[in-house]
Amino acid sequence: MERIAYRGKSAEVDLTAIDRIEKGLKDIAHVLSLMDEGSFGLCKVCGAPIDLSILEQAPTSTECSIHRFTRWR
Numbered sequence: 625m626e627r628i629a630y631r632g633k634s635a636e637v638d639l640t641a642i643d644r645i646e647k648g649l650k651d652i653a654h655v656l657s658l659m660d661e662g663s664f665g666l667c668k669v670c671g672a673p674i675d676l677s678i679l680e681q682a683p684t685s686t687e688c689s690i691h692r693f694t695r696w697r
């Protein structure tokens with residue numbers, strides 16, 4: 625929680641919620657750019673097609689089932 629000024633008053637705001645929303649918007653913009661490039665649905669690590677079941681649940685996924693939970697970075 626962080627205290628911010630709002631309309632002349634002080635308010636407690638959970639900035640982690642705003643950070644999550646901001647990251648979500650960045651993920652969506654990135655996926656839209658992948659669609660433009662024609663590489664949507666391909667793993668950014670190995671280039672393999674991402675399982676449809678993963679994309680159905682998380683359309684912003686950029687890793688296949690193998691690389692999704694591995695720390696390759």
Ligand SMILES: [Zn+2]
Nearest residue numbers: 667670688691
């Ligand atoms: Zn992969």
